[in-house]
Amino acid sequence: MSLTIDNARWITPIALSAIFFLGSVLAASNEGESCAYGNEPGICQGYNLCRPLLEKSRIVKICGYTSQQAVVCCPLDYRERLQQLNDPNQRCRDYQSASNSGLLFGSLAVGSSVVKLKPRAQCPTDQNLIVGGTAARFGEFPHMARLAMPDENGAMVFRCGATLISEQWVMTAAHCLESQTIVVRLGELKEGNDEFGDPVDVQVTRIVKHPNYKPRTVYNDIALLKLARPVTFSTRIRPACLYGSSTVDRTKAVAIGFGSTEAYGAASKELLKVSLDVFTTAACSVFFQRNRRVPQGLRESHLCAGFLSGGRDTCTGDSGGPLQISSEDEACVAQIIGITSFGIGCGSTTPGIYTRVSEYIDWIEGIVWPTDSASLTDGLRFS
Structure with missing residues (x-):
């Protein structure tokens, strides 16, 4: 009753x-x-x-x-x-402190099992990620998402990366979204390897591209995808924080993805990480003075990262994925500074262009964490 x-x-x-x-x-x-x-x-x-x-x-x-x-x-x-609570950084701190505390959480569904999340004594830092194309470790990047879309034959193919930023939203590049049918995969470290559990696939029910995004350029190349249901957080599925400062005070950042390991090559079967140098917009502009993808030049809404000696870079299939740094206060907390947007070749001596997340915080907050009554029913679920 x-x-x-x-x-x-x-x-x-x-x-x-x-x-x-x-x-x-x-x-x-x-x-x-x-x-x-x-x-x-x-x-x-x-x-x-x-x-x-x-x-x-x-x-x-x-x-x-x-x-x-x-x-x-x-x-x-x-x-x-x-x-x-709707502040993304406060939400992120709540997510992180809960999952790193070792406290008991259940999915709050009838008959669900209770899982004790083990505290992580050591977390990845920028310093131990200065490698190119190295396989990621379990639990290292729990915010990584993959986007699958139908090919010309209707088969679902993974085309881009994305970042989980809340229990029901992921962030990606607008240029990735050529289809209205999208499936988001979370919690995958290596295709076909279920050692750490099966990945979670969720349909997308809402696609929000930035209103000022123009196809074939890399201006305002950002989009948000709403999942059909809230996902249950665990050691392998957890949101990242959004970096809110207009300046990045780090000289290095980490890019991750399942993209190709060489130009025109096949996509990687496992999640890879690479450490890249971060450049100022002014220093990077010299590389893109006559590029049709940036006809008006680079803006402060762009961020550049790469390796001028070559050999380290994001590539085909990495688009939409995160460029991140670790929090100064807690190495376990990933802060997303950029979204993989555009590059010239793979592993070239030219830096890649990333969408600077801090320029879009207000837009993101208004969609993912609105203060109207519709957002009041959202809850957090852990397992």
Whole structure:
């Protein structure tokens, strides 16, 4: 029988977790309905979203359940604090601290297993990634995504990379999106190798290209893809942070992807990483003075990275993938500074062009973390 708002039950957070971990039968959700939290007016929302605001409370008021999580009564004054939670860097810190803490998390689905995420004592840094075309390690880049689209025969083929930035959104290059049918693959380290579990494939239900993107140029080459469902976070699937500063104070960054290892070669079967030098826009402009892909020259919305001696670069199939640095505060946290956009050849002495993520933070936030009521039902799920 469904729980009504008038008959909402009070329960401790620990007991609430036990209900899900034991796989109890759940009642209807009542999401979005009004409720009362003590003497305060509230609204029924997913527990995972409201949890940071209720974690100091000894009791939680239950409105009902979905198949994925409890629906609890959240005080209305949480809306101001929700705006803070919608900040991408705060969200990212929450994702990272949870998955690196070794705490117990479940997918909050009936009958789901509980997985203890082991703390990672050592995390990759820029310094130990100064190699070209080296295979990535398990758990090193859990934000890496692949985009599959149909070829001329209708077969799904992986064409580009992308970055998971939230539980239901990935970021990529706009020039990658030649089809309305896209499947995002997460959690894959090497094709055909299920040693660490099968990858997760999710359909894309919404494609948002930057409104000022122009095909055949590399201006505003950025797009966002909404997944058909929120993904469950784990040690091999977790979002990256977005780098918000307009200047990059590092001389090196790391690019990753499943792209070709040589010009016109076949795509790599495993995820590769390469360390590249970061150049200022002014220093890079000399390489692209007469290029039809940048007819108006490079802008501050571009970022250049490469290896002037040649031999290290992104290549065909890497487009849309991330260019990243590690956080100064925590090496485990990847900060995305660029999106692979365009290059001349593969492994050449000319730097590649990347879309500078910091120039598009406001646009990204408005789509992925809107402050309207539609975003209030989003919850975080871990396994």
